[in-house]
Amino acid sequence: MSFRLECKKIRRTGLTAAFFAGGIIAGALPVINTAARPDTFTTMAGSPAAVLAGANLQMISMLNLLLITAGACILYHIEYADNALQKMQSLPVRESGLFIGKCGILLPFFLMMILFETASLCFCGWHWLGAGKAELMEILQTLGFTLLLTLPAAVISLVIASACRNMWTALGIGILCIFMATILPENNFIVSLFPYVLLFQILPGMETARVLHYCIAAVCETAAACAAEIIYLKVRRLFA
Amino acid sequence: MNIIQTRNLTKSYGDFTAVSNLNLHVPKGSVYGFVGPNGAGKSTTMKMFLGLTRPSSGAFVIDKMSYPHNRVKILREIGSFIEAPAFYGNLTGEENLDIIRRILKLPKSAVDDALELVDLTPYKKRLARKYSLGMKQRLGLAGALLGRPPILILDEPTNGLDPVGIHEIRTLIRSLPDKFDCTVFVSSHLLSEIELMADHIGVLNHGHLLFEGTLEELKEKAAFEGYPDDNLEDMFLALIEEDNIKRGGVK
Numbered sequence: 001m002s003f004r005l006e007c008k009k010i011r012r013t014g015l016t017a018a019f020f021a022g023g024i025i026a027g028a029l030p031v032i033n034t035a036a037r038p039d040t041f042t043t044m045a046g047s048p049a050a051v052l053a054g055a056n057l058q059m060i061s062m063l064n065l066l067l068i069t070a071g072a073c074i075l076y077h078i079e080y081a082d083n084a085l086q087k088m089q090s091l092p093v094r095e096s097g098l099f100i101g102k103c104g105i106l107l108p109f110f111l112m113m114i115l116f117e118t119a120s121l122c123f124c125g126w127h128w129l130g131a132g133k134a135e136l137m138e139i140l141q142t143l144g145f146t147l148l149l150t151l152p153a154a155v156i157s158l159v160i161a162s163a164c165r166n167m168w169t170a171l172g173i174g175i176l177c178i179f180m181a182t183i184l185p186e187n188n189f190i191v192s193l194f195p196y197v198l199l200f201q202i203l204p205g206m207e208t209a210r211v212l213h214y215c216i217a218a219v220c221e222t223a224a225a226c227a228a229e230i231i232y233l234k235v236r237r238l239f240a
Numbered sequence: 241m242n243i244i245q246t247r248n249l250t251k252s253y254g255d256f257t258a259v260s261n262l263n264l265h266v267p268k269g270s271v272y273g274f275v276g277p278n279g280a281g282k283s284t285t286m287k288m289f290l291g292l293t294r295p296s297s298g299a300f301v302i303d304k305m306s307y308p309h310n311r312v313k314i315l316r317e318i319g320s321f322i323e324a325p326a327f328y329g330n331l332t333g334e335e336n337l338d339i340i341r342r343i344l345k346l347p348k349s350a351v352d353d354a355l356e357l358v359d360l361t362p363y364k365k366r367l368a369r370k371y372s373l374g375m376k377q378r379l380g381l382a383g384a385l386l387g388r389p390p391i392l393i394l395d396e397p398t399n400g401l402d403p404v405g406i407h408e409i410r411t412l413i414r415s416l417p418d419k420f421d422c423t424v425f426v427s428s429h430l431l432s433e434i435e436l437m438a439d440h441i442g443v444l445n446h447g448h449l450l451f452e453g454t455l456e457e458l459k460e461k462a463a464f465e466g467y468p469d470d471n472l473e474d475m476f477l478a479l480i481e482e483d484n485i486k487r488g489g490v491k
Contacts, residue, residue: 009328083326083327086326094312
């Protein structure tokens, strides 16, 4: 119900077009990068997934993160801009349902981007690096891992957007978090657990135990962000 | 029988008390006019009824249901319009109402019905952000009337409307209890306006209820206490001024 309502609400916001265009751009990046200098990549050691992820995934993740942050801001901007949220609050719906509905909107959009990116990386692997079925599976796993590790940042972006009446404040905080992620040292395990750093971790070449730790961290951080939102909504109602 | 009843309802923000020990009695099937100057606490009271603001103390019962235990059930019974029109600017008037219709699980015809009631049908395909203030006000009203709820809470519903619109909305509000068997709780800062709509009146000033009863009872009280009773506006002003003086000489 919430999901269908949210689908109705995002009409004419440009959200679909933004994510579609973002997916195309993110998908085009590895193709252009590999096509421009194929020799650089074909001579590199390592599996096609490792080569392609190392060369493209950071930029792709950055683009994903920027779009997720902007998307979250738009999703809550429509609620705050003309006071629609107050109308929602005076109707028999739970605000937590509203939040879950918005998560339900943001994630398929992100999934669409990931699909474009996966298709693009698979094409690069097959066309330039001679990737077979096993190598393509590795690329799929790499993107799946990125998808899971992006979840905390996506949910946190929505939490921030839900707390800020002014969209530019939410966007500013999001951008600040993204820039902070770029200056934090990724090789420190504890620091790399910061949600906005987590998604920059690359699967190929990572120890199995570390992979497991990151997956658990992503699930826990996502659950914690959802719980924080529910608590925040209760507190906000209490002090209204 | 009272469909809305409050008991010592109070709302404070720090050391400022917006609503103080309010004891309201809204009879079922009536148009109850809630009148008071700006900042008297009318909107705060209405927000408490809708769960938008939590009471600091006291309680209220709406249709035998108490807050906060039955908040969602209470909201199913109420159509509301608070302060300014609230809508999704990126959606058309019709789409805005369709969102509310889906939440209330009403048939599709409810949207057209509500648009017709507020004369917004010709503009239903226009984006809500492109509506004039009066049209936004009508859209807000249509949202409140959607599904013909048994209780309507309307906060200054004629704000921003032209004289013709004001007359239409007044006539509509006046007709609602008979047409839809509902109770209307409507606020205004103009007693002269409330007089044309309401059969019961509550006068609020600085969060205190100065009077509750019918218009006739108000006139009787005014005559008894020596306020001007031939002109409602003068009577209202005298009532408020007297209360202000009692509270420390504030005019």
